[in-house]
Amino acid sequence: MFIVNNRKFFFLLSAVLILASFFSIWKYGFNLGIDFKGGSVLEVSYAGTRPEKEVISAELNKMNLGNFILTPSGDKNFILKTLELSAPEKVVVMSAFQSDPNNIAKEEKFSSIGPVVGEQLKKKAVVAIAIVLICILLFITFAFRKVSKPVASWKYALVTIIALLHDVIIPTGFFVVWNHFTGGEIDLLFVTALLAILGYSVHDTIVVFDRVRESLRDGVTKKPFVETVGEAVSQTMARSINTSVTTFLSLTALYFVGGETTKDFALLLLVGIVVGAYSSIFVASPLLVTLEKFQKN
Known part of the structure; x- marks a missing residue:
């Protein structure tokens, strides 16, 4: 009561x-x-130790991608969410993940959703x-x-x-x-x-x-x-x-x-x-x- x-x-x-x-x-x-406003999701894995998030974020900021979200996933992966990327733009973005030539970055998954x-x-x-x-x-x-x-x-x-x-x-x-x-x-x-x-x-x-x-x-x-x-x-x-x-x-x-x-x-x-x-x-x-x-x- x-x-x-x-x-x-x-x-x-x-x-x-x-x-x-x-x-x-x-x-x-x-x-x-991006599920609601469109964009691209790129998942990248590393053969060796995953770099620090701040290092990759700094490289991505140089590319003027606009707003993006970089999230660690598992032990060796990163997931990048950003505006919709064309094929040439994706190649450029991948180069940001490959800052260390001795630690190979591999594209695991890429998908785009239109607006x-x-x-x-x-x-x-x-x-x-x-x-x-x-x-x-x-x-x-x-x-x-x-x-x-x-x-x-x-x-x-x-x-x-x-x-x-x-x-x-x-x-x-x-x-x-x-x-x-x-x-x-x-x-x-x-x-x-x-x-x-x-x-x-x-x-x-x-x-x-x-x-x-x-x-x-x-x-x-x-x-x-x-x-x-x-x-x-x-x-x-x-x-x-x-x-x-x-x-x-x-x-x-x-x-x-x-x-x-x-x-x-x-x-x-x-x-x-x-x-x-x-x-x-x-x-x-x-x-x-x-x-x-x-x-x-």
């Missing part, structure tokens, strides 16, 4: 985090990667997230159709969607700030992580709502709705926290042990798991109580 009775505090905390996220997005903007394809991927990413939200809305409305009192079934869906938006906006704001200070980019892995966060968060929220539904549908309680929700939160809190901690530990291992290309992906999921666990306990259920009180008034 503590969480439900003090819901205004948790609503305020969430509002502050959401406003901070919107501010960071407005302030720094989305640093879109038209990048724009299509951007639209498809937005459509994918929108479709997921609509499907969740319809499913929850259908699943809770038999417990339309004291709160209509579509309001369970509405609260779930609000919680999901909460769970997407805050990690996005964090990631924008992170990319600004680390020089990272938003790519398709970012969209994949958001979809994973949506799936995890809706599952966590539905567990609590399902406990409320069981009490209301079976008529096992004649208590006020606020008490029913409070008990549902208390009964499922340990399960939600245990699940979140287990997932958090797995993602932490992925962040520290996984490759460079998955670090940002794992970090975004880590933030999303924490925010999702928080919203399912401290935001979604209390918001359901608030809607019930508005309905009564």
